[in-house]
Amino acid sequence: MSTNFTVRPLGPAIGAEILNLDLRAGFSPEILQSLEAALVQHEAILMHVPDLTPEQHLVLAQYFGDPEVHTFYPNLGKGFEEITIIDSKLGDRADMWHHDETFLPSPPIVTMTQAKILPPTGGDTCWISMTTAYDALSPRMKDYVNGLSAWHDMNCPMTAALRHNAVTHERYLQVVNMAKRHLHPMVLTHPISGRKALYISPTYTTHIEGIDPAESNAILAYLHAHCQHVKFVHRHRWQVGDMMIWDNRSVIHHAILDYQPHQRRMHRASVFARAPHTA
Ligand SMILES: O=C(O)CCC(=O)C(=O)O
Numbered sequence: 001m002s003t004n005f006t007v008r009p010l011g012p013a014i015g016a017e018i019l020n021l022d023l024r025a026g027f028s029p030e031i032l033q034s035l036e037a038a039l040v041q042h043e044a045i046l047m048h049v050p051d052l053t054p055e056q057h058l059v060l061a062q063y064f065g066d067p068e069v070h071t072f073y074p075n076l077g078k079g080f081e082e083i084t085i086i087d088s089k090l091g092d093r094a095d096m097w098h099h100d101e102t103f104l105p106s107p108p109i110v111t112m113t114q115a116k117i118l119p120p121t122g123g124d125t126c127w128i129s130m131t132t133a134y135d136a137l138s139p140r141m142k143d144y145v146n147g148l149s150a151w152h153d154m155n156c157p158m159t160a161a162l163r164h165n166a167v168t169h170e171r172y173l174q175v176v177n178m179a180k181r182h183l184h185p186m187v188l189t190h191p192i193s194g195r196k197a198l199y200i201s202p203t204y205t206t207h208i209e210g211i212d213p214a215e216s217n218a219i220l221a222y223l224h225a226h227c228q229h230v231k232f233v234h235r236h237r238w239q240v241g242d243m244m245i246w247d248n249r250s251v252i253h254h255a256i257l258d259y260q261p262h263q264r265r266m267h268r269a270s271v272f273a274r275a276p277h278t279a
Pocket of ligand 1: 124
């Protein structure tokens with residue numbers, strides 16, 4: 001496949017940087033296919049694209065799936081409803097490890113976020129390779145988790161936010177009344193790479209189905225601690241214009257909230273699979 005860029009791995013487990021990407025002629029099918037190959041292999045990829053237009057952001061999103069119009073975040077407006085604005089000045093924050101929206105039956109598979117306004121320091125985002133974390137489990141633990149399913153509940157982070165006084169009671173009730181949750185397998189098989197990944201997060205996963213609550217809590221606590229080992233993590237210090245694309249079937253992410261009262265603004269698109277992902 002002929003492309004105009006090179007891929008530089010940023011770590012053994014996860015992350016790669018796309019270098020010398022020339023978008024003057026836009027996203028050709030070859031570029032898009034090569035970006036997808038890099039994404040599947042490295043799970044989170046970095047592009048330096050300060051001149052990327054909203055139209056190009058959409059082209060990229062449409063290649064990976066059906067772009068989502070986010071239910072509660074604001075967006076760029078007419079024609080660009082799929083480009084979500086996440087701005088700390090609007091009170092938006094995602095200071096927690098999560099896959100995107102796993103309380104949905106078919107959550108977004110890929111997310112692509114570009115930094116627009118950054119604080120002088122801080123505001124890094126981290127990703128965990130849930131495939132590498134899965135590979136590192138003992139054979140006994142792999143046997144244990146394979147075949148189990150766990151609930152993912154949108155109320156879970158809202159309850160935490162309420163406890164931290166980070167959300168109004170009105171907003172809390174609004175979200176809780178939506179009652180969005182879904183049961184997902186604890187281990188996903190990536191439809192392209194065939195790699196297995198743990199599919200749980202401390203943000204949304206409440207409990208393992210059919211397991212005694214104390215055991216479920218203990219197993220989940222162990223698995224979350226296991227996944228958060230630094231050797232599975234890639235941390236990115238953003239520059240304005242950087243775009244990260246990540247594969248929600250392989251990674252979880254955490255945007256660190258350590259820059260208040262400064263502003264941090266990101267433009268983000270996430271996409272749904274055109275056919276449901278396989279377990
Ligand atoms: O702002 C970021 O770096 C990521 C925010 C986030 O968690 C998300 O877009 O799902």
